[in-house]
Structures are given as C-alpha cells and as structure tokens.
Amino acid sequence: MVQSLDTLKETPSQTAGPYVHIGLTPNFCDIAGVYQNDLGTAMVNDNTLGQRITVTGQVFDGTGTPMKDVLIEIWQADAAGLYNSPSEMRGSADPNFTGWGRSAADGTTGDYRFETIKPGRVPFRDGRKMAPHISFWIVARGINLGLNTRMYFADETAANAEDPVLARIEHRIRVPTLIAEGDGKTYRFDIHLQGEKETVFFDI
Amino acid sequence: MSDMSNRKPETGAFFPRDRSWHPPAYTPGYKTSVLRSPQKALLSLDGTLSEITGPVFGHSILGELDNDLIHNFARAGESAIGERIIVHGRVLDERARPVPGALLEFWQANAGGRYRHKKESYLAPLDPNFGGCGRAITGEDGTYAFRTVKPGPYPWPNGVNDWRPAHIHFSVFGHGFAQRLITQMYFEGDPMIWKCPIIATIPDRAAIEQLIAPLDWGNTIPMDARAYKFDIVLRGRRSTLFENRLEGN
Ligand SMILES: [Fe+3]
Numbered sequence: 180m181v182q183s184l185d186t187l188k189e190t191p192s193q194t195a196g197p198y199v200h201i202g203l204t205p206n207f208c209d210i211a212g213v214y215q216n217d218l219g220t221a222m223v224n225d226n227t228l229g230q231r232i233t234v235t236g237q238v239f240d241g242t243g244t245p246m247k248d249v250l251i252e253i254w255q256a257d258a259a260g261l262y263n264s265p266s267e268m269r270g271s272a273d274p275n276f277t278g279w280g281r282s283a284a285d286g287t288t289g290d291y292r293f294e295t296i297k298p299g300r301v302p303f304r305d306g307r308k309m310a311p312h313i314s315f316w317i318v319a320r321g322i323n324l325g326l327n328t329r330m331y332f333a334d335e336t337a338a339n340a341e342d343p344v345l346a347r348i349e350h351r352i353r354v355p356t357l358i359a360e361g362d363g364k365t366y367r368f369d370i371h372l373q374g375e376k377e378t379v380f381f382d383i
Numbered sequence: 384m385s386d387m388s389n390r391k392p393e394t395g396a397f398f399p400r401d402r403s404w405h406p407p408a409y410t411p412g413y414k415t416s417v418l419r420s421p422q423k424a425l426l427s428l429d430g431t432l433s434e435i436t437g438p439v440f441g442h443s444i445l446g447e448l449d450n451d452l453i454h455n456f457a458r459a460g461e462s463a464i465g466e467r468i469i470v471h472g473r474v475l476d477e478r479a480r481p482v483p484g485a486l487l488e489f490w491q492a493n494a495g496g497r498y499r500h501k502k503e504s505y506l507a508p509l510d511p512n513f514g515g516c517g518r519a520i521t522g523e524d525g526t527y528a529f530r531t532v533k534p535g536p537y538p539w540p541n542g543v544n545d546w547r548p549a550h551i552h553f554s555v556f557g558h559g560f561a562q563r564l565i566t567q568m569y570f571e572g573d574p575m576i577w578k579c580p581i582i583a584t585i586p587d588r589a590a591i592e593q594l595i596a597p598l599d600w601g602n603t604i605p606m607d608a609r610a611y612k613f614d615i616v617l618r619g620r621r622s623t624l625f626e627n628r629l630e631g632n
Pocket of ligand 1 (some may be wrong): 198552
C-alpha cells in the first residue's frame with residue numbers, strides 16, 4: 180500500500196536483571212578471557228584535553244538502601260563541548276576522549292565511579308548554550324526500562340541558571356537532585372529512585 | 384569511526400518513545416520493581432545533541448569468538464553442552480531502515496539454566512565450557528548472528544514458584560544515546576512465556592510477541608544447529624528537512 184507509513188514498533192524493554200554484569204562487564208564479574216577489557220572502563224588517556232574529574236556516587240532504592248547491582252552508562256561532550264559521534268556536525272571531537280563510560284556499582288558499597296573530564300557547553304535545540312552536563316542511563320534488576328537523567332555541576336552556578344533544560348523543571352525544589360557537588364576534582368552524584376529526594380528522570 | 388565514514392550522518396531527533404508499549408516502572412507482580420520505580424512524572428525533553436548523538440563501536444573491538452558462545456569460554460578442543468542454536472536477525476529503526484554498526488551484547492544461562500555469577504544460587508551445575516556472554520556488531524544491512532546453546536529455564540525468588548522461560552538477554556547500542564535498549568529474547572512455542580511475571584510487566588500481548596523468536600527452519604544447519612530469528616527495532620528519527628537548524632549545523 181503506497182500510503183502506508185511503514186512504521187514499526189520499538190522492541191519493548193525488559194529488565195537488565197541481576198546478571199547484567201555477565202553481558203556488559205564480564206571481567207568485572209570474574210568471567211575472564213572472553214573479552215580483553217570490559218567496554219567503557221577507559222574514557223580518557225594521557226593525551227585527553229580538559230579538566231580531569233572523578234564522578235562517583237550511589238543509587239538508592241525506595242528504602243534509602245544503596246543498590247549494589249546497578250549498572251550505569253554515561254555520555255558527555257569533550258572539553259570543547261563536542262560529542263565524539265558521527266552525528267556531531269559542528270566539528271571534530273577530541274580523538275583522545277570517548278565521551279562514553281560504563282560502570283558497575285561496587286558489589287559491597289554500591290559506589291559507581293567514572294574517571295573523565297569536565298564537559299564543555301553544548302547548544303540546546305534553539306542555539307542557547309546548555310550548562311555542562313553528563314547524560315546518565317541506569318539499569319538494574321527491578322528497573323523495567325532504563326532510566327535517563329543528567330548530572331550538572333554545582334560550581335557552574337551562572338551556566339546552570341540559564342540552562343534551558345533545568346529551566347523546564349516546574350518544581351524548583353527538585354532542581355538540586357540533578358546537581359553534583361564537587362571540589363573541581365571529585366564530584367558526587369547520588370541518584371534516588373523514590374522518596375522526597377527522588378531524582379528528576381527524563382523522557383528523552 | 385572508520386566503519387561509519389561513508390554514511391550520511393543522522394542528525395534528527397528521535398520519535399517520542401511509546402511508553403505504553405514498554406513495561407511501566409511500577410509492576411508489583413515483579414516484586415523488585417516496587418522499590419525501584421520512580422514515582423514522579425518524567426520530564427519530557429525533545430532530543431538535544433546530548434540525546435541525538437552516541438558512541439560508535441568499530442568491528443575492530445571484536446574478537447574472533449565473540450559471537451560464538453559455544454567456544455568463547457571453552458577449553459581448547461571442547462565446547463559448551465546443550466542444544467546448539469544460531470540466533471540471527473536484523474536491527475531496524477521504527478522507519479524500518481537497517482541500523483548498521485549497532486553493538487549487540489548478549490548474556491544467558493547455560494543449558495541447565497545456571498548463570499556463571501557469584502549471586503546465582505540455582506542448584507543446576509555450571510558448565511566448565513560455558514561463560515554466557517557474547518557480542519556482535521551489525522553489518523551494513525543491519526544483520527547480526529551468533530552461535531550458542533539454548534539456555535535452560537530457571538527458578539527465581541519472586542513468588543513461591545516462579546520460573547523464567549528460556550531467554551537470552553540483549554543489550555543494544557544504536558547511533559544515539561536515546562536509543563539505548565536492554566531486552567530479552569524468548570523462544571517460539573515455550574508455554575512458560577505466559578506464566579512469567581517479568582514478561583507480564585509488558586501490558587500489550589502484541590508487544591510480548593515481538594520478543595518471541597520463531598524457529599527459522601530454512602536457516603537451520605543440517606546435523607549441526609537450529610536457527611532462531613530475532614529482529615530488533617530501535618527508535619526512529621525524524622527527518623530533518625524542515626527542522627530549525629541546530630547551531631553550527
Ligand atoms: Fe536471565
């Protein structure tokens with residue numbers, strides 16, 4: 180039929196389950212020798228441009244218990260605000276920065292950790308600059324569809340104040356759930372799935 | 384990067400996700416979701432560059448046995464125990480176009496239903512020759528294939544007597560971070576599909592059927608391995624014809 184829209188439905192999500200590490204970080208869970216390295220463990224190398232930072236934190240369930248089986252992926256621009264992606268049309272990103280990381284939470288403490296750089300500013304759809312931010316994707320047992328959120332930086336007060344995405348948050352009391360405190364070296368970004376401090380999650 | 388260089392870059396934002404086709408966050412029949420489901424409304428955001436872009440994985444990351452779970456953990460000359468199968472299919476987007484260069488990562492229990500994981504407590508034995516992970520990258524036509532053994536069903540602590548049907552977990556990377564997807568593949572004709580609380584988190588029966596791979600008799604290799612076909616659909620992008628141009632674009 181000529182006028183059919185020919186669209187398909189997206190494959191429905193299913194939980195990553197308790198054994199997501201076998202598939203995504205096998206070396207982390209003692210399945211050695213299948214892959215040389217777990218993907219996403221190294222975002223930077225010695226030549227990466229920009230301010231080195233560590234991003235760490237925990238993901239808490241509705242009782243405030245840290246989730247020890249959670250897996251997080253992040254995606255961010257380089258120091259100049261360019262993404263290392265074929266869809267980036269504004270220029271070439273730093274070849275020594277992948278922009279993508281994957282971290283399984285520590286099985287005892289629930290801490291996740293990324294060694295990365297502080298991202299530059301990226302334009303919003305209308306050209307206004309967004310504040311420096313890192314996109315997060317969170318999966319675990321009990322999460323039926325991966326959760327999307329963003330981390331912003333507490334020491335970017337002026338940029339945060341004009342960020343068009345943060346501006347969209349109606350209940351201003353929730354804005355701090357997206358802002359990581361840090362000392363320029365280490366930033367802590369805790370994620371709360373429920374409760375008073377529930378993180379703002381996105382439908383992107 | 385070189386794998387992608389001849390393609391027209393994709394700069395459109397993704398179609399809004401049809402969340403009624405996916406399981407909702409809060410599904411009390413799957414008990415773990417009760418305390419792990421956000422309760423407040425999500426903030427809707429038409430894709431910015433942060434969601435439209437995504438990392439690329441070249442074929443150079445792949446080892447020779449990455450798509451052969453029968454051999455990638457096995458001792459030399461040995462192989463995993465179980466029903467030998469090939470799983471193959473295409474990765475498409477919602478506009479039915481192939482998604483080349485997509486990274487697929489799979490994991491599964493062994494033929495007895497046992498995972499190689501320290502938190503696994505099922506009494507079925509480990510297979511010393513089976514690790515349970517593999518990966519592949521789709522070709523220019525969006526196709527992928529891997530070889531494995533059919534995983535066994537296994538019990539899990541949810542209700543008193545809940546079992547997972549045989550399944551393979553899939554993680555999929557398309558071309559944009561907003562396409563990121565994890566799902567599970569089931570096997571045609573398995574009566575346990577309709578008893579599983581995790582599958583029942585999906586409200587629409589037609590959506591569940593999208594996760595059931597049919598036996599592909601035509602691609603079965605005689606005296607060797609049966610084939611199952613599993614196509615995966617990722618979110619599609621709007622055409623950028625009349626879009627406001629992103630700065631510098
Ligand atoms: Fe499983």
